[in-house]
Amino acid sequence: MVDRFVLSCLCCCCLVGVLADSNAVKSVPVTEGDSVTLNPDLSVKQSDNLIMWNFKTNGYLIAKITSNHTSIIDDVLDGIFRDRLKLDHQTGSLTITDITTQHTGVYQVTISSKTKSVYRFNVTVYARLPVPVIISDSPQNSSSSSSSQQNCSLLCSVVNVGHVTLSWYKGNSLLSSISVSDLNNSLSLRLRCLDDSYSCMVSNPINNRTKYVNVTDLCRPCSDCAFCCHASEALARLALSVVVGVATVAIVFYDIITSRKGVNERHHDLQYKTAS
Ligand SMILES: *[C@@H]1O[C@H](CO)[C@@H](O)[C@H](O)[C@H]1NC(C)=O
Ligand SMILES: *[C@@H]1O[C@H](CO)[C@@H](O)[C@H](O)[C@H]1NC(C)=O
Ligand SMILES: *[C@@H]1O[C@H](CO)[C@@H](O)[C@H](O)[C@H]1NC(C)=O
Ligand SMILES: *[C@@H]1O[C@H](CO)[C@@H](O)[C@H](O)[C@H]1NC(C)=O
Ligand SMILES: *[C@@H]1O[C@H](CO)[C@@H](O)[C@H](O)[C@H]1NC(C)=O
Ligand SMILES: *[C@@H]1O[C@H](CO)[C@@H](O)[C@H](O)[C@H]1NC(C)=O
Ligand SMILES: *[C@@H]1O[C@H](CO)[C@@H](O)[C@H](O)[C@H]1NC(C)=O
Numbered sequence: 205m206v207d208r209f210v211l212s213c214l215c216c217c218c219l220v221g222v223l224a225d226s227n228a229v230k231s232v233p234v235t236e237g238d239s240v241t242l243n244p245d246l247s248v249k250q251s252d253n254l255i256m257w258n259f260k261t262n263g264y265l266i267a268k269i270t271s272n273h274t275s276i277i278d279d280v281l282d283g284i285f286r287d288r289l290k291l292d293h294q295t296g297s298l299t300i301t302d303i304t305t306q307h308t309g310v311y312q313v314t315i316s317s318k319t320k321s322v323y324r325f326n327v328t329v330y331a332r333l334p335v336p337v338i339i340s341d342s343p344q345n346s347s348s349s350s351s352s353q354q355n356c357s358l359l360c361s362v363v364n365v366g367h368v369t370l371s372w373y374k375g376n377s378l379l380s381s382i383s384v385s386d387l388n389n390s391l392s393l394r395l396r397c398l399d400d401s402y403s404c405m406v407s408n409p410i411n412n413r414t415k416y417v418n419v420t421d422l423c424r425p426c427s428d429c430a431f432c433c434h435a436s437e438a439l440a441r442l443a444l445s446v447v448v449g450v451a452t453v454a455i456v457f458y459d460i461i462t463s464r465k466g467v468n469e470r471h472h473d474l475q476y477k478t479a480s
Contacts, residue, residue: 228323228324229310229324229325229326230323230324230325230326231326231328232325232326232327232328233328233330233409233410234303234327234328234329234330235329235330235331235332235410235411236303236304236305236329236330236331236332237302237303237304237332238303239299239300239301239302239303240299240300240303240327241297241298241299242257242297242298242299242300242311242313242325242327243295243296243297244295244296244297244313244315244323253269253271253296253315253316253317254268254269254270254271254314254315254316254317255267255268255269255296255313255314255315255316256268256269256313256314256316257291257298257311257312257313258311258312258313258314259280259281259285259309259310259311259312260309260310264277264280264281265277265280266278266280266285266289266298267289267291267298269291269293269296274291274293276289276290276291281306284304284306284307285300285307288300288301288302288303288307289301296313296315298311298313300327303327303329304329305329305331307327307329308327308328308329309326309327310324310325310326310327311324311325311327312324312325313325330367330408330409330410330411331365331366331367331368331408331411332411333362333365333368333406333407333408333411333412333413334362334363334364334365334406334413335406335413335414335415336360336361336362336370336404336405336406336413336414336415337360337361337362337415338358338359338360338404338415338417338418338422339358339359339361339422340356340357340358340359340422340423341357341358341359341392355394355395355396356394356395356396356397356398356422356423356424357392357393357394357395358392358393358394358395358398358402358404358417358422358423359390359391359392359393360372360390360391360392360393360404360415361388361389361390361391362389362390362406363387363388363389364387364388365387365389365406365408366384366385366386366387367384367385367408368383368384368389368406368407368408369381369382369383369384369406369407369408370382370384370389370390370391370404370405370406371391371404371405371406371407372391372393372402372403372404373402373403373404373405373414374401374402375401379393380393391404395423397423397424397425397426398417398419398422398423398424398425398426399419399425399426400416400417400419402416402417403415403416403417404417
């Protein structure tokens with residue numbers, strides 16, 4: 205309740221801020237292929253407004269509304285806006301359909317009536333992400349006999365998307381991650397064995413896709429390889445049992461020796477007592 209109040213308060217402040225400071229830039233993240241509507245939110249609808257939409261601050265005029273006319277100028281910039289713009293005469297809002305990364309940039313709307321106000325929208329178009337691909341990256345000629353000694357190596361990759369982060373997860377915990385701007389990206393993961401909880405995620409600020417590891421395909425599952433998974437544990441156990449074993453033997457020997465000694469001493473005692 206309180207949170208909601210605070211939130212709506214913040215929202216009001218934001219709106220007021222935007223309206224008051226017409227230089228503020230509104231951030232608009234969009235996924236490639238989607239449509240976005242840039243709405244200047246005219247507080248008072250004035251019939252004699254002149255509304256002009258420009259792409260890239262003070263750049264290309266792409267749309268214009270006068271009192272009796274609406275025009276779309278979509279042949280600028282080699283026609284990147286061709287058949288993609290819609291203008292609402294009532295609200296003055298501009299819709300860009302089937303958006304691509306070429307449409308990333310600042311859109312500025314100038315509303316002139318008695319006064320002049322300017323609003324800016326910073327449209328950032330993010331790629332629609334493919335599901336990452338996970339392949340086995342283990343040495344090809346490793347013999348199966350020694351594979352239990354070797355770590356399983358997986359490679360997670362995405363192609364043809366830039367500015368993404370690739371991350372390996374086990375359950376919900378992040379194991380490793382890289383941020384890359386190249387179009388070809390991969391991130392490897394080395395493990396002794398696998399279970400179903402491993403996954404690789406590709407993400408950008410607004411989207412993410414996850415691929416879960418298929419144990420049967422890629423690596424030996426942890427469930428049926430107690431040794432490879434718990435090698436160190438097994439070693440530790442072995443070491444422990446050796447120590448315990450040696451200790452037991454030592455104690456037994458000590459017992460035998462001391463009990464013999466004891467017998468001897470008692471014997472001496474006895475002899476002494478009889479002597480006295
Ligand atoms: C718009 O209306 C004005 C008069 O109100 C007129 O002079 C002008 O020619 C009109 N423009 C168009 C494009 O119809
Ligand atoms: C637009 O938004 C992007 C992503 O948030 C940011 O990197 C860029 O600096 C912004 N540009 C402007 C002019 O605000
Ligand atoms: C296979 O192993 C041999 C020697 O163990 C090595 O010389 C060769 O480069 C390996 N080949 C591959 C493809 O890993
Ligand atoms: C991306 O990787 C693939 C296969 O590994 C390769 O065929 C392709 O040329 C690479 N593309 C770029 C842009 O590096
Ligand atoms: C194998 O993986 C374990 C942990 O999973 C790691 O401690 C060890 O260094 C790895 N060994 C190699 C050769 O990569
Ligand atoms: C992945 O995207 C979903 C929405 O599609 C979001 O709820 C989730 O928080 C995102 N996860 C990460 C780690 O960014
Ligand atoms: C894992 O791979 C096996 C064999 O290719 C396949 O039958 C199975 O459906 C896969 N499982 C998942 C969850 O993709």
